[in-house]
Amino acid sequence: MNDMTKIERDVRMTDTKITARDVNVFYGDTHAIKDVNVDxxxxxxxxxxxxxxxGKSTFxxxxxxMNDTIDVCRVTGHIKMDDQDINDKSIDPVQLRAQVGMVxxxxxxxxxSIYDNVAYGPKIHGLARTKADMDNIVEASLRRAAIWNEVKDRLDAPGTGLSGGQQQRLCIARAVATAPEVLLMDEPCSALDPIATAQIEELIDELRQQFSVVIVTHSMQQAARVSxxxxxxxxxxxVEFNDTDQIFTNPQDPRTESYITGRIG
Structure with missing residues (x-):
């Protein structure tokens, strides 16, 4: 009985946000993603x-x-967010992308300007009724992206004038400004120096308190640190999906072990 209670507690602690079943992606005749199942x-x-x-970025x-924007791309299978099929005809992709932000x-x-970068999404989706509402959203988003203290005195300055690491944190602020539930990150640190990378990794750890975060990374060390x-x-x-510790210390598939030890890749 006690074991059952613990299992139920574990399930509640790790509520599933997205369920993918039998997902295939085709680019014309090329079969890019094959029967992917993941929670x-x-x-x-x-x-x-x-x-x-x-295929990690494609998935x-x-x-x-985002694959909808590629003419030759075809996706089959089911992807559900909170039990709603995101490919259902009733789903507006623009609204979906407000719920599923991307960096x-x-x-x-x-x-x-820095301000307008963050305000852009909330403006489109009508999330602020007044200028004061928008000011609050912009400040909260910049704080969440750990960049408020660096930019609060120059919100009218162009976002393109920031350093690479600051620009990426601005893009994260922009992504969280529409109050998404999921945050997708496609190799968010690959263009950054080690110090900026460490700042983004620290930020990812904070963001997971509020969001479901999915990150594509070419760095196994980064995956081990943040996920x-x-x-x-x-x-x-x-090939394999498991707790990060398990994947890196005791992989079940020989292909995973070969990749982690540097024999394939």
């Missing part, structure tokens, strides 16, 4: 690792329907 927990960090071209883009590999602030769960992709297949 992504809420309030945690899930890392996707694997060699270049293995990440399925989670907010890209290269920092890409808009050619606008609770890790998925290893290889040649379009999800």
């Amino acid at each position: 992504i927990a809420d309030k945690s960090v899930t890392a996707f690792i694997g060699p270049s071209g293995c 990440l883009r399925c989670l907010n329907r 890209f590999q290269k920092p890409n602030p808009f050619p606008k 609770q769960k890790t998925a290893f992709f290889h040649l379009g297949n999800l």
Whole structure:
């Protein structure tokens, strides 16, 4: 009886946010993702690792329907967020992307002021009724992205004038400003120096208190540092998905072990 209670408690602690079943992605005749099944927990960090071209970024883009923007791309299977199929015809992709924010590999602030970069999403989605509401959203988002103290006295300055690490944190502030439930990050540190990378990693750890975070990374060390769960992709297949500690210390599939020890990749 006690064991059952513990199991139930563990399930509650790791509520599933996104469920993917039998997901396939085709680019024309190329079968890029093959029958992927994965559960992504809420309030945690899930890392996707694997060699270049293995499908990890392609699968990440399925989670907010970014693949819809590619004419030759076709996605099959089911991806549910809170039991709602995100590919259902009734779902507006623009609204979905407000719920599932995205941070890209290269920092890409808009050619606008720091303030307007963050205010852009809330403005489109009508999240602020007054200027005071918008000011609050902008400040809260910049605080959440750990950059408020660095920019609070120059909110009218262009976002493109910030350093690379600051630009990436501005992009994270922009992504969280629409109050998303999930935050996708596609190699968010690959263009950054080690100090900026450490700041972003620290930030990711804080963000998981409020969001389900999914990060694609080419750095196994980064995956080990920031994530609770890790998925290893290889040649379009999800080879192994488990607790991060388990993946790195006791992988179950020989392909995972080969990648982690540097024999493939």
